[in-house]
Amino acid sequence: MQASGAFGSKGNLWHSTAREQVTADSADALPSAVDLLIIGGGFTGLSAALEAARMGAKVALLEAQEIGHGGSGRNVGLVNAGLWLPPQEIIKTLGLKTGEALIDTLGAAPARVFDLIARENIACEATRNGTLHLAHNAAGLNDLKTRHRQGNQYGAPLQLLDAEETAARTGSPNFAGALFDPRAGTIQPLTYARGLARAAQAAGAQIFAPFIVEDLTYQGRAWVARAAGREITAQSALIATNAYHMTGFSSYRPSFIPVCYSQFATTPLPHPCERNS
Ligand SMILES: Cc1cc2nc3c(=O)[nH]c(=O)nc-3n(C[C@H](O)[C@H](O)[C@H](O)COP(=O)(O)OP(=O)(O)OC[C@H]3O[C@@H](n4cnc5c(N)ncnc54)[C@H](O)[C@@H]3O)c2cc1C
Incomplete structure (x- = not known):
């Protein structure tokens, strides 16, 4: 997330508030061998x-x-309960077994x-106050109706709100309706990432940063990674580099499509009662 300098030297609000x-x-x-x-x-x-x-495991x-540094420290902080798609579209794409497994996993x-x-x-x-997905016009409301009907069929406790209820919850009369998902919520994502790191260390994992893995190859019976002139042998390796992948591992080269995205933060807004007084 990019923001003005008011949000700290890194230009990221989450850095200022973590x-x-x-x-x-x-x-x-740095160990020479891990699980x-x-x-x-x-x-x-x-x-x-x-x-x-x-x-x-030795990790x-x-x-x-x-x-x-990557998406985890720059995102919106929504803890979603699924993809923003009707369940039947997910099943059509992935098949019944995998589709239902994904819907259940994401719902939980x-x-x-x-x-x-x-x-x-x-x-x-x-x-964990839930989230609202808002319809800005009649077509958007139809889409939400489909997601509401299909979501309920798959056990999701979604509620469809009319324009009046949506206006009461958002303060704006400009929406045709909303889908409320009570399972979802928000977090400060950079703090969450750092907290996961702290918890992983407490559980015995070692965490090295900044440390670029320059190469990863499978040699005989184990993975061998090269970083900062050192070699680490591992029984298993997890590449979790996402779109921020650096260096060209011979075995892995992701492709992605850049999408522009903005998010804005204000100083905390007053409670509606204070606003009206
Ligand atoms: C603008 C935006 C908003 C989003 N909003 C939400 C949201 O509200 N809710 C939600 O659930 N998801 C959201 N997402 C998606 C979410 O942020 C990502 O799915 C998630 O953070 C991915 O985590 P990750 O661990 O897979 O990858 P990342 O967090 O991107 O981590 C990859 C890491 O790999 C490191 N790395 C790369 N190459 C190497 C190397 N060679 N050696 C060592 N390390 C390396 C990078 O430095 C980076 O830190 C959003 C994403 C974006 C971009």
């Missing part, structure tokens, strides 16, 4: 590090920049995230 700090492990402690090597310190790599370390995570995701935040005591401003 309550968790990460102390990376010293480069001297699981993780490349990338975002939600994917950090969650995997935490879970694997809790299960007793090393290497992040090229700083924890949360907010509970899992909020439980983890509570368990690990991560101070990431977790708020």
